[in-house]
Amino acid sequence: xxxxxxxxxxxxxxxxxxxxxxxxxxxxxxxxxxxxxxxxxxxxxxxxxxxxxxxxxxxxxxxxxxxxxxxxxxxxxxxxxxxxxxxxxxxxxxxxxxxxxxxxxxxxxxxxxxxxxxxxxxxxxxxxxxxxxxxxxxxxxxxxxxxxxxxxxxxxxxxxxxxxxxxxxxxxxxxxxxxxxxxxxxxxxxxxxxxxxxxxxxxxxxxxxxxxxxxxxxxxxxxxxxxxxxxxxxxxxxxxxxxxxxxxxxxxxxxxxxxxxxxxxxxxxxxxxxxxxxxxxxxxxxxxxxxxxxxxxxxxxxxxxxxxxxxxxxxxxxxxxxxxxxxxxxxxxxxxxxxxxxxxxxxxxxxxxxxxxxxxxxxxxxxxxxxxxxxxxxxxxxxxxxxxxxxxxxxxxxxxxxxxxxxxxxxxxxxxxxxxxxxxxxxxxxxxxxxxxxxxxxxxxxxxxxxxxxxxxxxxxxxxxxxxxxxxxxxxxxxxxxxxxxxxxxxxxxxxxxxxx
Amino acid sequence: xxxxxxxxxxxxxxxxxxxxxxxxxxxxxxxxxxxxxxxxxxxxxxxxxxxxxxxxxxxxxxxxxxxxxxxxxxxxxxxxxxxxxxxxxxxxxxxxxxxxxxxxxxxxxxxxxxxxxxxxxxxxxxxxxxxxxxxxxxxxxxxxxxxxxxxxxxxxxxxxxxxxxxxxxxxxxxxxxxxxxxxxxxxxxxxxxxxxxxxxxxxxxxxxxxxxxxxxxxxxxxxxxxxxxxxxxxxxxxxxxxxxxxxxxxxxxxxxxxxxxxxxxxxxxxxxxxxxxxxxxxxxxxxxxxxxxxxxxxxxxxxxxxxxxxxxxxxxxxxxxxxxxxxxxxxxxxxxxxxxxxxxxxxxxxxxxxxxxxxxxxxxxxxxxxxxxxxxxxxxxxxxxxxxxxxxxxxxxxxxxxxxxxxxxxxxxxxxxxxxxxxxxxxxxxxxxxxx
Numbered sequence: 001x002x003x004x005x006x007x008x009x010x011x012x013x014x015x016x017x018x019x020x021x022x023x024x025x026x027x028x029x030x031x032x033x034x035x036x037x038x039x040x041x042x043x044x045x046x047x048x049x050x051x052x053x054x055x056x057x058x059x060x061x062x063x064x065x066x067x068x069x070x071x072x073x074x075x076x077x078x079x080x081x082x083x084x085x086x087x088x089x090x091x092x093x094x095x096x097x098x099x100x101x102x103x104x105x106x107x108x109x110x111x112x113x114x115x116x117x118x119x120x121x122x123x124x125x126x127x128x129x130x131x132x133x134x135x136x137x138x139x140x141x142x143x144x145x146x147x148x149x150x151x152x153x154x155x156x157x158x159x160x161x162x163x164x165x166x167x168x169x170x171x172x173x174x175x176x177x178x179x180x181x182x183x184x185x186x187x188x189x190x191x192x193x194x195x196x197x198x199x200x201x202x203x204x205x206x207x208x209x210x211x212x213x214x215x216x217x218x219x220x221x222x223x224x225x226x227x228x229x230x231x232x233x234x235x236x237x238x239x240x241x242x243x244x245x246x247x248x249x250x251x252x253x254x255x256x257x258x259x260x261x262x263x264x265x266x267x268x269x270x271x272x273x274x275x276x277x278x279x280x281x282x283x284x285x286x287x288x289x290x291x292x293x294x295x296x297x298x299x300x301x302x303x304x305x306x307x308x309x310x311x312x313x314x315x316x317x318x319x320x321x322x323x324x325x326x327x328x329x330x331x332x333x334x335x336x337x338x339x340x341x342x343x344x345x346x347x348x349x350x351x352x353x354x355x356x357x358x359x360x361x362x363x364x365x366x367x368x369x370x371x372x373x374x375x376x377x378x379x380x381x382x383x384x385x386x387x388x389x390x391x392x393x394x395x396x397x398x399x400x401x402x403x404x405x406x407x408x409x410x411x412x413x414x415x416x417x418x419x420x421x422x423x424x425x426x427x428x429x430x431x432x433x434x435x436x437x438x439x440x441x442x443x444x445x446x447x448x449x450x451x452x453x454x455x456x457x458x459x460x461x462x463x464x465x466x467x468x469x470x471x472x473x474x475x476x477x478x479x480x481x482x483x484x485x486x487x488x489x490x491x492x493x494x495x496x497x498x499x500x501x
Numbered sequence: 502x503x504x505x506x507x508x509x510x511x512x513x514x515x516x517x518x519x520x521x522x523x524x525x526x527x528x529x530x531x532x533x534x535x536x537x538x539x540x541x542x543x544x545x546x547x548x549x550x551x552x553x554x555x556x557x558x559x560x561x562x563x564x565x566x567x568x569x570x571x572x573x574x575x576x577x578x579x580x581x582x583x584x585x586x587x588x589x590x591x592x593x594x595x596x597x598x599x600x601x602x603x604x605x606x607x608x609x610x611x612x613x614x615x616x617x618x619x620x621x622x623x624x625x626x627x628x629x630x631x632x633x634x635x636x637x638x639x640x641x642x643x644x645x646x647x648x649x650x651x652x653x654x655x656x657x658x659x660x661x662x663x664x665x666x667x668x669x670x671x672x673x674x675x676x677x678x679x680x681x682x683x684x685x686x687x688x689x690x691x692x693x694x695x696x697x698x699x700x701x702x703x704x705x706x707x708x709x710x711x712x713x714x715x716x717x718x719x720x721x722x723x724x725x726x727x728x729x730x731x732x733x734x735x736x737x738x739x740x741x742x743x744x745x746x747x748x749x750x751x752x753x754x755x756x757x758x759x760x761x762x763x764x765x766x767x768x769x770x771x772x773x774x775x776x777x778x779x780x781x782x783x784x785x786x787x788x789x790x791x792x793x794x795x796x797x798x799x800x801x802x803x804x805x806x807x808x809x810x811x812x813x814x815x816x817x818x819x820x821x822x823x824x825x826x827x828x829x830x831x832x833x834x835x836x837x838x839x840x841x842x843x844x845x846x847x848x849x850x851x852x853x854x855x856x857x858x859x860x861x862x863x864x865x866x867x868x869x870x871x872x873x874x875x876x877x878x879x880x881x882x883x884x885x886x887x888x889x890x891x892x893x894x895x896x897x898x899x900x901x902x903x904x905x906x907x908x909x910x911x912x913x914x915x916x917x918x919x920x921x922x923x924x925x926x927x928x929x930x931x932x933x934x935x936x937x
Contacts, residue, residue, distance in 0.1 A: 017800040018605075021613050021838050031582070032844030037851055038921040039858035046877060047716035048707060050744045053842040055620040061582060064838055068586045068610070075606030078594035085596060092503050093594050096548050100555045105562035110570045111768025112904045113563075114889075117896050120562035121767050134540050146632040146769060147824035149811070157670065186811035186821035192673055195816045233530055264527060265534040280824065284503075288828030289607040290597035290788065291630065292770030295824075308670070329670030333573065333635030333663050333757065334768025349554065352545025355502040357536075361523040362504045368526060369514045385529055413603050418596070424812075441505045442514055467796065473602040476795040483791020483805035487779055489626050491616040494792045494800075 005444030006451075007081025008416030017475075018070055021057045022491050031061035074474050076418055078286070082444050084370070086389045086421035086433025087181070087229060089259045089281035094350060097285065097343035106342055111334035115321055121338065122319035125312045128296075128345040135356065136258070136275045137268020138298035142307040144336040148256060149183040151276030151295030152223070155252045156191035157328040158274060158299065158306045159221045165326060168248060171220040175244075177206055179229045179425040181256060193220060200427055204230040204382035206240060215243055221250040225257045226270065227387035229425040231367065231433075233260075241271025250274065250303075255295075258282045259437070260364055260388035263357040274299050283344035294340035308332075362438035363388040366445060370436050373449040377456060378408075381428045389435035391428050398430050403459045405430040407466040410477065411455040414470040417448055502545060566901040567923050571879045571914025572661050572710065573634055574768060575760040577738050577848060578918050583762060583839055587832040597788075597827075601803045607827065608802035611790045614834040615776075621740050621837070621845075622754040623747020624776035629788040630830040631822065634757025635664040637773030638704065638734055639671035640786045640820060641753045644777070645702035645730035646677055647784050647819075653700045654679040655724075657690050659709030660734070677701070688713040688872040690720060696727040706734040707743065711912065712879030713872050714743070721750040737761045737774065737833075738916070739878065741845030742853065753777045760916075762832025772829035783809060786820030851917035852878040859915055859924045866928055871910060879914040881906055885937050894934040900927055 059067075076083075083090035101107060109118055129141045145151035156174065163171050173196045174188040185195045196214050201207040205228065222244045226234045234240065241251045253272040259282045261267075267275045279285050280293035287293070299307065308331045310321035348356065364387050371380060371390040381391040397403040409419030409432070421433040436445055459466065467477060488494045506514070515521060527535065546554055568576035587593075591606060598604030598611075615627040631637040642654055654672065656665075658681040668679060685691050688711045696703065703724040708714035721731045732753045733746040738760035746754045759771035777785060783806065791805035811818040837845070856878045860870050863882060871881035884891045888905045895902035903913035915924070 018609060020609070020616070021834075022616065030841045030843055031839045032580070032841060032847070034578075034844070034847050034851065034917060035920075037854055039855050039924070041854055042857050042861075044853055044857055044877075046714055046875060048714040048743050049877075050742065054741050054745075054845050056617065056840065056842045056845060057838050058841045059838060061839070064835070065582060065586065068835055069589070071606040071609055072586075072589045072591035073606070074609070075591045075595050076600070076603035077591045078596075079590035083596060088596060090596060094503065096551065098588065098593075100551075103556065103559040105564060106559055107764045107766060108576075109562060109566075109767045110568050110576065110765050110901055111574055112570050112572055113566065113767075113901055114892060114896065116893060117563035117566060117901075118767070120558045120560065123558055123561065131542060134542055146636075146826070147822070149821040149823045150632065150636075153671075153821060181823075182811040182813065182815045182818065183821050183823050185816035186814070186818040189816040189818075190671075190821050192676075235529060235531065238531065238534070263536065263539055265530060265536060269534055278824075286593045286828075287596050287824075288826075289592055289595045289604075289611075289831065290827035291825040292828060293824035330635070330663060330666040331670065332769065333633045333661065333667060337769040338767040340770055346551065346555065348542075349546050349551055350548070351502050353540055353542040354545050355504075356542060357539035358504070358523070361526060362506070364526050365514060365518075365523060368518055372517050385526070409600070410602070413600060418603070419600050439503045439505065442510045470602050474605055475602055475799050475801040476797055478601045478793045478795050478801040478803040480793065480803055480805070482793040483803060484807075487626065487782055487806075488792040489612075489615060489782075489789055489805065490619045491612070491792075 001447050001450060003441065003443040003447035005082030005440050006416040006447050007076065010080060020491055021059060021067055024059050024063050024067060025057035027058055029058045029060050031059060031064050081416055081418065082440055082448065083418040084420045084434045084436055084448060085418060086435040087256055089435060089437055091284055091437035092439040093284050093286040094347060097346040100346045101339045101342050106339065115319060119319050122312045124342050124345055126314055126319055128341055131345065131348045132277060132296060133298050135262055136277065136298050137266030138275055139301040140304045141296050141298040142311050143296045143341050144308045144331040145276065145295035145297055146332050146337045147291065147293040148276060148278045148295040149187055150331050151297045152183055152187035152254065153190055154297045154308060154331050155274040155276060156187055156193065158303055159250050160191055161306050161326060161328050162303060163220055171218055171249065173218045174220055175214055175222045177224065177228065179427050180223065181229065181254065184223045184254060203384055204232045205234050208236055211240065211243060215247050219244065219247050219249040221252055223252045223254055225254040227257045227260045230382055230391050231386040231389035232382060232384050233387055237270045245271065256281065257388060260360050262359040264360040273303060279340055279344040284347040285340045285343040292337045292340055294337040359438065366436040366438055366440060370434055370445045374434065374452060377449060377453045378432065381431065389433060392432045393428055393430050394432065395429040401460050405432050407459060407469060408432060408455060410469045411459060412451065414472045415451050417451060563896060565899060566896065567899060568901045569913050569915065569927060570901045570903050572904045572912060573757040574765055575738055575914060576765060576916050576918055577760040579764055580839055583832060583836045586835050587762065587828065592831050593828060598804060601801060605802060608790050610831050610834050611827065612792060612802050614830045615790060617834060617837050618774055618776050622776050623745035624754055625779045626782055627776035628785050629790055630825045630827060631773030631775050631787055632826060633769065633771050633773045634734065634755065635667040637755035637775050638664055639668050640775065641732045641755045642668065642672055642702050642704060644753060644781060644784045645732060648730055648781065649701040649728060651699060651701035652677050654702050654704065655696065655700050656681050656704040657706060657709065658683045659706050659711055661710050684709060684711065687875055689715045689875060692719060696724050696729055698727050700727065700729050702732055703729045704732045707746065708736060708739065708877055711872055711881060712877060713875035714877055715875065716744065718749045725750060739849045742849035758829065758833050762836035763829045770826055770829055772826040772833060782806060784819055785809065787822045787825055848917040852915055855919055855924065856880065856915040862928050866932055879912060881910045882913050884909050884911060884935050886935055891935050895930060898930045900930060
């Protein structure tokens with residue numbers, strides 16, 4: 001079988017370890033050259049200055065380029081193969097967005113440049129606000145939060161300030177489902193709230209009865225993704241919102257799973273008051289090996305004046321910064337990850353109404369198809385129609401053959417696919433969470449399912465230890481204890497460790 | 502767009518799912534929530550149309566402003582080699598390196614990044630990046646609070662006002678009041694300041710926001726005597742000529758890392774550096790990469806000390822950070838390696854020489870520098886007219902003159918990129934726009 005998403009041809013295989021840039025360093029080599037100083041040199045004295053040179057590697061430019069290019073060859077990426085990584089929305093990142101982000105004044109304007117000289121930049125944020133609020137069903141937005149977790153904290157600080165201004169300080173509990181991302185409870189704690197967990201019912205959705213029990217006069221709000229982390233649409237969402245609103249709390253939408261519903265339905269219409277979006281997921285900006293992301297927060301009008309400022313407004317065709325009257329403050333030194341926001345707008349413009357209207361539908365089609373064919377190999381956690389992602393479980397294989405989710409993930413790496421998300425959500429035993437996104441072909445989905453079948457077969461039959469998987473990659477499973485125990489987090493440390501042991 | 506399916510593909514998928522239309526996928530959703538006519542948005546643009554759309558947006562930005570603004574973000578030369586290597590798709594389009602076996606590239610670069618920062622600042626452990634300099638200061642303060650179990654924060658007022666707002670937003674002022682200590686008449690932190698044992702952290706910027714700098718060894722040692730955690734916010738592009746924070750005794754070093762590896766980007770994405778001592782390891786926010794061995798004893802890099810992080814510890818995590826600024830950290834790594842010791846020293850040295858020239862020329866032409874004596878690459882020019890107006894008028898003449906500091910003062914920065922011709926022209930234009 002051939003498929004576009006299979007990366008098993010990659011020359012990631014074998015070879016020696018790449019030395020560090022420090023090991024390539026030799027005194028006197030350098031890559032950098034600067035113009036000669038063109039002003040008269042004077043004696044400058046200050047007690048903080050030193051003439052001792054900083055400690056840095058000394059390498060030629062060619063050595064530098066070869067080293068980092070070789071490291072690039074030791075890395076999986078969306079541009080190389082399929083990431084069926086649940087909850088991460090690893091879709092294709094259009095090259096064209098990088099071109100736009102490199103246009104000179106987009107890439108090079110200083111963040112303190114007055115708005116008079118950066119009308120183009122402000123117009124980008126203004127336009128993006130229009131797209132984002134239409135897609136989510138909200139009224140206005142801030143682009144300061146540089147990532148989803150920061151967006152969550154922004155939303156919670158808005159809830160806190162709103163409650164304070166309405167003399168409702170006693171409301172100090174945030175309800176979070178037991179299936180939620182770890183950032184939800186961590187953000188709630190950072191904002192000074194007490195975290196109350198609500199359970200999941202047998203169908204994989206918020207347990208409404210438990211929710212009703214947990215809601216009381218101290219309820220400040222609820223954080224929820226919809227679809228939830230099991231990939232299921234919370235069918236009672238309107239009722240859930242009402243339960244919280246009736247008690248005077250606010251409802252927060254974690255946009256981690258927004259890709260499933262773009263063009264299908266909107267958080268604003270479900271009753272959510274605050275929504276964050278992960279532009280690096282839903283709107284196709286590159287993940288960058290773990291960042292930068294962007295986590296804009298959109299709210300209904302009654303919360304507008306609490307947004308971190310400044311936000312962009314338009315007056316008589318002029319874009320201006322506006323400081324909301326009861327702003328919670330700032331979540332970023334300047335305007336958030338502007339170039340990420342710009343890339344997201346490029347993506348939205350390329351898709352336009354036609355593409356965005358069908359975005360969620362195709363994301364769900366791919367996931368539903370993949371769940372159908374994967375379920376023939378590995379049982380699904382829930383017998384419900386999935387949205388953009390689904391959870392399978394190998395708990396039976398663990399009982400019968402000691403095959404863990406971890407082993408399946410590692411064996412997949414060997415065969416040219418990234419692992420799905422494993423052990424999440426926490427409430428499903430030996431969970432494998434798949435999210436194909438809308439940009440993979442049916443061939444790639446078929447190939448993944450067929451590969452899973454081969455792997456399960458092989459793992460059941462093998463005499464050798466699962467610890468040997470992966471076998472065909474530059475390195476095998478790392479010993480995770482060494483760095484945690486000996487703190488080998490700096491290039492001098494391992495040498496020290498080897499001398500002392 | 503970017504949906505790959507042909508009619509034949511769709512037929513196959515629909516058959517597998519026993520559906521006839523895409524709408525059939527959503528039979529279980531409440532009807533009242535479904536969008537009947539889709540979204541109220543403009544039709545799609547082809548790539549060709551999008552080029553002119555975005556180029557016309559870009560064109561309404563004022564072009565070619567010569568940058569004399571700083572305040573944490575500096576117009577340092579960013580080499581093409583660094584840009585193109587950082588933008589390699591293997592780095593740019595990869596996910597967080599949870600799967601170490603296929604992520605050795607990113608993991609090794611982040612390990613090099615941590616090590617380079619430790620070497621440069623004289624610290625022992627750096628994390629794999631935070632959002633930016635401002636949020637890094639707030640995270641460092643949280644670490645100090647957790648370490649000391651004390652409530653009060655002593656912070657120098659010599660910080661970018663936005664950084665102070667971020668700190669005031671992220672640190673709960675009711676529980677942990679932040680006291681801002683004004684700089685003295687020489688724009689230095691008062692050497693005679695006395696710390697108390699109630700205080701958790703001493704937070705100071707090197708150089709100060711106003712551009713002045715001082716050896717902080719004595720202050721840090723006084724803070725240490727009272728059990729405070731000392732936090733230094735540094736300008737990385739000055740690290741080639743400044744004494745290291747480690748040598749001054751600091752416990753935590755943070756930085757706005759934009760000038761190392763990221764373009765100005767209208768403020769983001771950039772990167773927040775965070776480095777500390779090993780005994781703080783378990784309080785550090787964000788990801789940390791460690792060196793290990795695999796089963797065949799090959800060198801292997803892997804994410805470590807994971808038990809601090811939100812995906813495992815949930816509400817007990819050291820921070821809620823998940824997505825960070827890895828690609829900008831990759832940029833910092835490659836830029837620092839490109840610069841080498843001579844290069845980093847040269848950009849610092851040229852910046853302060855050019856600033857010294859600019860200050861002397863300004864004074865010669867009748868301007869007053871509020872902090873001439875102790876300032877290095879950045880300083881306060883006193884204007885005769887309203888400073889916002891002067892900045893606007895200078896903008897119309899092709900100069901970003903700096904950041905408004907007060908009604909009659911502009912904070913102006915010089916990098917190694919500025920030329921004598923640009924500086925002379927700046928002063929000539931300032932003379933013309935700032936007359937009485």
